[in-house]
Amino acid sequence: MSMYNSNRGGIIQIIIGIIFVLIIAQLISLQIFSSKYVLAANNNAIFRKIIYPDRGIIYDRKKRALLENTISYDLVVIPNEARGVDTATLCEILKIDKAEYNKRIVEVIIKNTRVKAGIFEPFLSAESYAQLTENLYRFPGFSISERSIRSYPYNTAAHVLGYVAEVDVNFLKKYGDQGYEMGDYAGMTGLEKQYESILMGQRGVKRYLRDNKGKIQGAFEKGEFDTLAIAGRNLFTSMDVEVQQLAEKLLQHKIGSVVALNPKTGSVIAMASSPGYNPNLLTGNQRRKTIGRLLTDTARPIYNRAIKGQYPPGSTFKPLGALIALDEGLITPSFGYNCFGLYTSCGDPRKCEHHNAGHAANLQLALAYSCNSYFLQVFRMAIDNPKYRDAKKGYLKWKQYMNSFGLGRKLGIDLPSENRANIPDTAQYNKDFGGAKYWNSCYMLTLGIGQDRMTATPLQLANAMAFIANKGYYYTPHFIDSVEEEDEIDKKLLENFRMKQEVTKIPTEYFDVIKEGMHDVTVFGTAAFIKVPGHEFCAKTGTAQNPHGKNHSLFVCFAPKDNPKIAVAVIVENAGFGSTWAGPIAGLIMEKYLNDTLTKESKTKVDYLSNVDLMPESIKAWYIRNNKTEMLTPIEYNNDELADVWDMEMISENTPIKAKVDTIKKIDTVTPPAKPVAPPIKNKKTKEQGLNPTMKKKKANSKINNVSI
């Protein structure tokens, strides 16, 4: 019987074989031909943690940090472990109610599941932080985590520095290929944006193994695939914090802009735009409250007028007009014009502010007295230049000069969205006057005194001053002089800023004449009453007409006369004569920079000027209508809002957590040891001693102003 069935052993073997082949077939399909399982496994088990490096710090010329990194604290919670929480106390500290507490817990669970820590309250205030650390034992499952945010110890240069914010969908569309992810922070405006790649450093990625409950088991492959975070590199500028603060202070309650350049290098010493805002208002939990307010303000506090504002240069253009005529050989320094208060050669008479005989007897005098007739004549001569025999060709030559002076084109400063302003093209006039043959020098006559369609940004005007101060060349205006541990790419980036821009071949003796004329302006001319103690300087006032209201007050200058170290352009919108408002501001800026201090007299002047309210009525009316009586000027915010930030520093000074703060360490080690940067706590003191009294005064004054409105 058993022999009869002996072939059945073979059949059993075949059955077993078939099943094994089936199993192997499935294994081939699973292990060799499906890549999705590896993906699924990695999604399951590998937790990628991005390590954010500290952003680079930006220093001024005396190695003071214009911005730095501070630690902000978030309250985080692991919902699963949050049992037996003393919710009443917690709600009281955070000033929320029980319903809000439950809502937030649910939000955390939705975002991060029950077992992972999620943010319960971001950016704790100093007060809440202190109370929470004390009572943390009462809130099982809650903990405090730190993160690095920007802080601005001097509350200044908001427009220049820009801000850092969480990237949005649009940003990711644009820069997604550079490795940004949702939740990252990036520079959105200003230097933060321009030098993002240097400041950001390199993010590190740590890979952890996590188990089925989301708990971290340890490093994946002993960290073999981890990349280290490389801290962002620091940037060094020639800015001067004190000059910058002074500029912003002087522009309070005014709309306008100040730009100060070092003509020898093209470095920006100060750049202020008013109304401005305190940069600390756009970090941490302040941001939510402020950003909407800033964006809707009719005075546009976010708008950087220094590089975007387009103003008719008015009389400040006159030295440049003269230079063209001199270079073209149309006039000599002794060329005079018999002005009697009106310019009538083109029919419609143009007014001149002066009518005493001989105030335009030569170029130097004409500049000192800012004779309109003289420069209208000079402009016409340049356009109707016999060399070209055609007004259009003459005009094009004139425009070419203008562009080489840096007007009507982007200078290439290292800030995003610079405006080129406008030096009109012939095409524009052809269109205006119905064709090339229908116009001549009389049609755009007022270009000669910086009006008509000509506009310039404050930066361009300051740069033109640097050009005259240097007698024929300038350096592209820029903020960043050098980068920490500069490499080839950085050198290339900064190359243009280190190159002399010498596009005209105007002989230096012509510049000497212009300089003398501009010097005369400060000695007996339109700016005679403005003095910089200990220095002679050259200047030109401007009072530009504009279609939107009162004249703009302009002032351009450079000092000292013989060895220029600073070139300044100041514009105060709708303020009237250039010598009345813009002039004194520029004078104080020069004094502060050159002497490093202000005389007692000047200090009173600062107090006076900073309190003068020159806001246009329409803007004031808007503020009242929208119940926003306070202005957003930086200094005013020193008292209240910033108290939080400084208190935070105080607290962290006493806690062991502070010891971990990298930024402090970095400052100590990275900067040259010659002048160690004052720790933040010191800044607080200077702030309190130096600025607070004036601040309080300001508050009181602004109140008075508001009442008077």
Place this chain on the structure above:
Amino acid sequence: MSVSSNNNNFSKGTDLAVILLYLIMVAIGIMCIFMVEYNPNLTWSNSFLTAKTNYSKQIYFAIFCGFVAIFILLIDSKLFTALANISYVLGILLMLATFVLGKNINGSKSWIPIAGGFNLQPAELCKIFTALILAKFIAKPETDFTKLKSHIIAGMMIAFPAVLSIMQHELGLALVYSAFIFAMYREGLPPVILVILLSFAILVIATLLLAPTTLSIILTALAGLFIANMIKRFKRNKKNILIVLAIWLVSFGTVRFAVPYIFNNVFECYQSTRIYSMIGKEYDCSLNKKSASSITEKKSKKPDDYNVKQSKIAIGSGGFWGRGFLKGTQTRGRYVPAQHTDFIFTSLGEAFGFVGTFTFLALYLFFLFRLIRIAERQRSTFSRVYAYSVVGIFFFHIAVNICMSIGLFPVVGIPLPLISYGGSSLLTFTALLFILLRLDADRQMVLR
């Protein structure tokens, strides 16, 4: 060759290849459990000595099993035939005892606690006893295994412990008893029965896959075609037509009533869900009357196909070469539930990839074929039946366990022989195997 001479030198006649394979398998098993439990933060020597981890426990089990194996090899082979009946009865009694003394482990009350914190699962041991009694029954000279009566008696011997297992909620263990079909087939079970069983299995799967109405129409159409064909070929044999009608009726009943009844009233909700999930369908637990009350309690648990999904991810992520020893992320992250017992194959698949799993399967295949060769060289029917029972049990465990891990079979709690963690399981397979080796050593004898 005398019995006494064998006792003096037990290794003589023992199949060394199988012993070697056995040792390799146990070693692989311990390695796999080690991989599952490995924690870089603990020093392994410490955890080994304190026997707090499963792999160190498994090592102690293996040592104990080694002694058992040696002991078995020293026993007179005639003792196995002599004790076949009494051990079967003892096994059944033990299983019944679990209903009284049983300890609840993972929802099944099939364990009897014994000294030292260890638990014994009588159902496991009962497999050996069933194999022995089946061998003894078939080997009896008066048994004619071509007769249906013998088939029924043998079937009842097998079914009794299986039914007890089901009552203990150990569906997997109960299924294992179907493995004796190999031995019975070898001894003369008509192939028709295999064909019928296979057809039935196909029918059940088709019932799950297709809509009941569609399937009913298909079945009716098939029956109609058969009958039409027969009429056409002038084989108007009433008997044949009746047979076709009977088959149709049984199939129809299965599709419309039996299968839904079993899934809704016999199986627990989780069992039905597992079976449905394997073919990619969702089982509606509200239909299940048996566990209708417990649905609400189990709602928070992970979905039932979670096991299979994670198991497939672990094996699939191994790729061709595997992630490497102790480098499996799914294993380290404990993503696969019951990985040290039922899903132990996943740790192997993840760490060593296709190369590892293929080699492992080849080893097993070689092992099974070696056992079949041993079975065929027995002179004694008792030894041969026993050997085929062993082959069947091993094969069934391997096939079901691995198929379940790779998503070819519903999840049933069946360990991978010699690999999975568990003292009872290791002891059972050791005993099964070494009894066979002991019998094989005396293959020249005709045992009764």
